[in-house]
Amino acid sequence: MSEWSRATLGDLARFQRGHDLPTTERRPGAVPVVGSAGVSGSHDAPRANAPGVVIGRSGASIGHATYVTSDFWPLNTSLYVTDFRGNDPRFVYYHLQTINFNSFNSGSAQPSLNRNYFKHVPILLPSIHEQKFISSLLGVLDDKIAVNDRVAATLDELSHALFSKHFSQAPKGPDWQIGKLSDLCGTQYGYTASSTDAPVGPRFLRVKDINKNNWIGWPDVPYCRIPADTLDRYRLRRGDIVVARMADPGKSAIVEDEEEAVFASYLVRLKTASLAHAYFVWGFLKSERYQDYVAASKSGSVQSNMNAKVIVGAPIDIPPLELMQKHFGTVVPLRQKLLAVLRESSALVALRDQLLPELMSGRLRVRDAEKVVEEAV
Numbered sequence: 001m002s003e004w005s006r007a008t009l010g011d012l013a014r015f016q017r018g019h020d021l022p023t024t025e026r027r028p029g030a031v032p033v034v035g036s037a038g039v040s041g042s043h044d045a046p047r048a049n050a051p052g053v054v055i056g057r058s059g060a061s062i063g064h065a066t067y068v069t070s071d072f073w074p075l076n077t078s079l080y081v082t083d084f085r086g087n088d089p090r091f092v093y094y095h096l097q098t099i100n101f102n103s104f105n106s107g108s109a110q111p112s113l114n115r116n117y118f119k120h121v122p123i124l125l126p127s128i129h130e131q132k133f134i135s136s137l138l139g140v141l142d143d144k145i146a147v148n149d150r151v152a153a154t155l156d157e158l159s160h161a162l163f164s165k166h167f168s169q170a171p172k173g174p175d176w177q178i179g180k181l182s183d184l185c186g187t188q189y190g191y192t193a194s195s196t197d198a199p200v201g202p203r204f205l206r207v208k209d210i211n212k213n214n215w216i217g218w219p220d221v222p223y224c225r226i227p228a229d230t231l232d233r234y235r236l237r238r239g240d241i242v243v244a245r246m247a248d249p250g251k252s253a254i255v256e257d258e259e260e261a262v263f264a265s266y267l268v269r270l271k272t273a274s275l276a277h278a279y280f281v282w283g284f285l286k287s288e289r290y291q292d293y294v295a296a297s298k299s300g301s302v303q304s305n306m307n308a309k310v311i312v313g314a315p316i317d318i319p320p321l322e323l324m325q326k327h328f329g330t331v332v333p334l335r336q337k338l339l340a341v342l343r344e345s346s347a348l349v350a351l352r353d354q355l356l357p358e359l360m361s362g363r364l365r366v367r368d369a370e371k372v373v374e375e376a377v
Contacts, residue, residue: 003127004362009099010119013092014083017057017115018074019047034068035075036061046071051089053081055096057113063101067093079115088128090135095123098360124362133366134359137373141352144377148345152215155338159331163283166327167319177318184281184318185241185270187308190263191234193224201225203261205236207244210253215338218259219346226262234262239278241270243285249306250294254282256335268308276321276328283327290314351376 021033021043029044036056052068057079067090074080084092104117126134177183196204204224211217226234236242236255244251246266255261263269272278284290293314298304355372358364 003130004124005126007123007125008119009121009123011085011125012087012095012123013053013081013085015055015079015115015119016082018054018076018078018080020076021073032068032070032072033075034066034072034078034080036077037064038066039068040075043073045073047073048080048082053084053089053093053096054078055080055101055113062113063096063099065093065096079113086128087125088131088135090139091131094135094138094356095360098357126362130366137366137369138352138356138359140373140377141348141355145345145348145352148341148348152338152341152345155334155341156215159334159338160283160286162327162331162334163280163287166323166330167280167283167317168287168289170319170323172317173320175320179316179318180312181270181281181284181314181316182312184277184316185272185312187312188234188269188271189245189308190242190265190267190269191224191226191230192265193226193262196222196224198223198225202231202235203259205242205261205263205267207247207251207264207266210242210244210251215342216253216255216257216259217342217346218257218261219350221261224262231262236261236263236269239272239275241272241278241282241285242267243270243311244268245307245311246305249298249304250285250291250311252282252285254278256339268311270312276324279328279331280319280324283331284314284316348376 018034023041026033026041027044029042031043031046032039033041033043034052034054036059048071050068050070050072052072052074054066054068054072054074055078056062056064058077081089081092099118099121101113101118104113104121191204193204201223203218203221205216205221209216209221236259238255238258240255242253242255242263244266245268270281272281294306297306297310297313351372355364355369359366359369
């Protein structure tokens with residue numbers, strides 16, 4: 001570690017508060033608008049040049065770091081780097097992820113980050129040569145994760161396009177029936193857990209664990225405590241569909257992995273007669289027709305919500321079982337590819353998070369980490 005020197009966060013980079021840009025003042029464009037939790041929209045003009053590093057200044061995302069590869073607009077809920085002090089920008093981004101910024105909260109009721117509070121924090125800083133090696137190595141993992149995310153998003157879009165092709169756009173023959181979603185599935189409310197910090201046990205699936213690719217990221221789902229004689233009643237099985245009734249009404253996922261898990265009370269389980277029925281029902285839940293139904297059916301003055309009866313009250317054109325089985329045969333291979341890609345990403349995220357603090361502290365040298373990364377990608 002002879003080439004590592006003692007420095008401060010102020011030596012790493014200089015930060016400035018972001019700039020206000022209300023949603024009503026944003027114009028159509030391709031410039032990313034970056035807030036405390038990352039990209040939150042777009043605009044037609046930047047306020048900062050790439051490459052950029054932004055950290056959350058307030059709220060629940062305080063200290064959250066975002067790396068930006070194109071000119072951007074940093075919002076006033078964030079701090080952004082205006083001078084990298086001769087350091088590698090991507091290294092700065094990775095280094096900031098190892099800092100616990102919550103300890104520098106200068107707010108009271110609302111968490112808030114003041115750059116003057118943390119600029120004197122001592123750190124160890126390697127040479128620019130070593131910085132580039134470290135950021136390049138971690139960047140290989142992040143770039144692969146980003147590619148996988150794009151592939152997964154494409155596969156997800158294709159799977160739902162198949163539903164439209166097979167059912168929404170298909171001619172309705174005399175063997176089709178007009179009914180309601182309740183004709184195809186039963187409902188069950190989820191379990192109210194007393195704690196989600198159990199170190200072992202079944203996973204406790206919540207609304208926020210359903211990610212943007214309509215996939216349940218099981219490694220990030222917490223465990224819960226549940227009596228043994230109650231577990232079987234709430235245990236999730238392949239083909240079960242869970243739909244949010246609160247927090248984000250209508251958001252849904254289908255259980256495609258065998259995982260010991262139960263589901264939270266903010267979710268409603270839909271149970272169908274077969275996997276073919278399940279994939280048809282879930283495809284319908286993601287359709288524009290059902291999303292329009294959700295928008296018109298939400299109730300609640302403070303927080304919109306939907307009860308189980310409303311969730312399955314949507315009108316639906318029911319095709320013959322043969323068409324559902326044909327759809328099942330074509331969509332499942334796409335979903336299996338999607339799951340394989342996202343499982344790989346999950347493993348890469350875990351590896352990156354394991355290597356990050358070791359590389360940033362100098363405890364692990366690049367030449368040793370390279371071997372690990374080469375095997376992973």
